Amino acid sequence: MGKCLTIVKLSAITSLGLSTAAYGYVSQKLENPAGGIILNLRKCIFALGSISTYLFYQAYTRSPAWGKHPYLLYAAAAIPIALGTSYGLTDAYKNEQRLVNDDTTKTEKVVKKVTVEEKSELDGSVYGDVGRPVEREIVEEVTVNDLGAIVQNLKQRYLYNAVIVGTGFLLSVVGYLGDNM
Structure with a gap:
């Protein structure tokens, strides 16, 4: 044994x-x-x-x-x-x-902060305070490898x-x- x-x-x-x-x-x-x-x-x-x-x-x-x-x-x-x-x-x-x-690729949602200057429809001037543009969050879908x-x-x-x-x-x-x- x-x-x-x-x-x-x-x-x-x-x-x-x-x-x-x-x-x-x-x-x-x-x-x-x-x-x-x-x-x-x-x-x-x-x-x-x-x-x-x-x-x-x-x-x-x-x-x-x-x-x-x-x-x-x-x-x-x-x-x-x-x-x-x-x-x-x-x-x-x-x-x-x-x-x-x-x-190996996937789609992710990415949040970006983008400064956008909103313009008036009447005369084309920018809204908001002078020198202070409006920040917006934009959600984009990005393909990531x-x-x-x-x-x-x-x-x-x-x-x-x-x-x-x-x-x-x-x-x-x-x-x-x-x-x-």
């Missing part, structure tokens, strides 16, 4: 390490035409994350009582925590979908996820090396 658990633990550690590397790589190399890389990253993270979480959980439940170390649970929780903070607490999924669908902001936001989010998953990876490596098996 010891060899089988060792193989399961090493496979889980490898999957978690590859997930960390994928997040770290994308956080550095994400560029503007990012649709393909985001879809590949999502597949990679979900596959490797599922494998590592499942294997760490199985290693914990199948270990004898003296081999049930908490690092197995901590490492198993790394990917779900990273995905939960990324997709549950922020709008990263919506931003990813916008990049994949190439829908926020591709750069979305890419920067996703790069930062992927870096945070790399740190979370990397912490789980380090915990699993240290725990495995300190194991008494």
Whole structure:
């Protein structure tokens, strides 16, 4: 039973390490035409994350009582925590979908203060005090291309996820090396 658990633990550690590397790589190399890389990253993270979480959980439940170390649970929780903070607490999924669908333009209402001099219809003279034109607020709809902001936001989010998953990876490596098996 010891060899089988060792193989399961090493496979889980490898999957978690590859997930960390994928997040770290994308956080550095994400560029503007990012649709393909985001879809590949999502597949990679979900596959490797599922494998590592499942294997760490199985290693914990199948270990004898003296081999049930908490690092197995901590490492198993790394990917779900990273995905939960990324997709549950922020709008990263919506931003990813916008990049994949190439829908990076949005319409915003902008309020501008414009000085307008109102002229009289009778003689063309300006109303109001001399030297004090009337200020009006004009609301305009402006199309904003926020591709750069979305890419920067996703790069930062992927870096945070790399740190979370990397912490789980380090915990699993240290725990495995300190194991008494």
